[in-house]
Amino acid sequence: MDVSARLAEMGISRYEAHVEVVLRDINTDKMHRLSETKLPVPSLVGPLFDQLDTPLSAASPPGLHTSGEVKALQGLLQTFGYFSGAVDGSYSTSTKDAVAAFQKYAKITPPDGIANGQTKRALLRRRFDLNADPPADVQAADGAAAFTPPFTPGQTVTYRVGASPGYLPRAKVLTEVAAMMAQWANATHLHFVRLREGHRGVADLSISWSELREGNALFFDGPGGKLAHNLGGEIVLDSAERWVLRGELPEILRDAKLGASSFGLSAVVLHEVGHALGLVHSPDPSAVMFAFYDPTKLTLAQGDLTAARKLYGPSPPPPTHLDNQSYVQQCLAPTLTNGLKALCAERPTAPVEWLALWLQSHNPNRPVAP
Numbered sequence: 001m002d003v004s005a006r007l008a009e010m011g012i013s014r015y016e017a018h019v020e021v022v023l024r025d026i027n028t029d030k031m032h033r034l035s036e037t038k039l040p041v042p043s044l045v046g047p048l049f050d051q052l053d054t055p056l057s058a059a060s061p062p063g064l065h066t067s068g069e070v071k072a073l074q075g076l077l078q079t080f081g082y083f084s085g086a087v088d089g090s091y092s093t094s095t096k097d098a099v100a101a102f103q104k105y106a107k108i109t110p111p112d113g114i115a116n117g118q119t120k121r122a123l124l125r126r127r128f129d130l131n132a133d134p135p136a137d138v139q140a141a142d143g144a145a146a147f148t149p150p151f152t153p154g155q156t157v158t159y160r161v162g163a164s165p166g167y168l169p170r171a172k173v174l175t176e177v178a179a180m181m182a183q184w185a186n187a188t189h190l191h192f193v194r195l196r197e198g199h200r201g202v203a204d205l206s207i208s209w210s211e212l213r214e215g216n217a218l219f220f221d222g223p224g225g226k227l228a229h230n231l232g233g234e235i236v237l238d239s240a241e242r243w244v245l246r247g248e249l250p251e252i253l254r255d256a257k258l259g260a261s262s263f264g265l266s267a268v269v270l271h272e273v274g275h276a277l278g279l280v281h282s283p284d285p286s287a288v289m290f291a292f293y294d295p296t297k298l299t300l301a302q303g304d305l306t307a308a309r310k311l312y313g314p315s316p317p318p319p320t321h322l323d324n325q326s327y328v329q330q331c332l333a334p335t336l337t338n339g340l341k342a343l344c345a346e347r348p349t350a351p352v353e354w355l356a357l358w359l360q361s362h363n364p365n366r367p368v369a370p
């Protein structure tokens with residue numbers, strides 16, 4: 001039962017309300033307290049901030065509403081990597097510092113540590129995922145992770161696309177995912193190969209759909225708080241969201257209501273593959289790796305390229321004039337190795353002649369004859 005409207009009418013915040021349920025037994029007409037039954041105790045849920053435009057600060061009037069909203073604020077700041085103190089509802093100095101650090105990331109001026117309406121809205125803004133933002137002192141960095149990258153330069157990374165939502169044409173889903181992988185491949189010294197449908201081997205990277213309501217810090221502020229979840233090479237997209245392909249994007253973007261309730265597959269995949277490669281959130285708003293969801297960001301920005309190349313080096317340039325030995329070492333050997341891996345993944349029983357043709361058509365470094 002939704003009681004938000006009634007509470008708003010009465011001018012009461014959900015943080016100030018308490019639920020008391022009394023049940024009437026229809027056979028005996030007797031009344032029972034919920035605690036006398038085995039039924040679960042309901043809890044009040046609702047918007048994290050029900051007074052969006054009332055600023056929160058150490059000077060806010062004390063009370064249940066303030067401490068409830070400060071707790072919500074601390075919880076979000078903790079999830080996004082800005083706050084490590086106790087979620088206790090008290091607007092401490094560390095809470096203020098965390099708000100200021102978030103304001104800097106979200107380009108809110110001045111970063112004064114007061115959670116005003118603009119700051120609360122930015123905290124609730126749609127994000128690709130709940131990965132932490134870079135700490136304030138490394139915000140000048142370009143978003144390359146400090147840890148060891150999960151892959152090695154020159155590696156062929158295999159990937160798998162799990163069962164996609166039935167309303168999306170499968171072939172188009174695979175094409176879009178491949179196009180996004182190709183962008184990272186063109187940017188770095190990495191190759192991507194999709195495991196064929198039904199292949200039982202373990203992929204280095206997987207994309208699948210599942211319900212992500214649990215653990216979604218933004219769930220009660222409507223659908224779309226968090227679109228994806230990533231853990232190592234495992235990318236899980238929220239099956240409760242309406243996913244759209246690139247062809248549908250212009251229509252979606254024209255319609256505010258549709259735009260607010262659907263998500264572009266390509267933009268989310270491009271961002272999440274960045275995490276799988278070891279990139280963290282970029283402080284640059286034009287980067288694909290910026291934390292906030294933007295369906296129109298479909299091309300890696302300079303900052304994304306720099307961060308990815310820091311981990312894997314650039315894509316080797318196609319050879320132009322090579323002697324036979326260099327051609328074999330630099331071009332033919334890697335092409336053959338990657339080609340064979342790809343072919344084994346795609347067509348394990350392909351005949352040799354087909355292999356030769358396939359390699360010829362897939363050779364990205366076709367050289368000028370030496």
Ligand SMILES: [Zn+2]
Nearest residue numbers: 128129131291
């Ligand atoms: Zn992210």
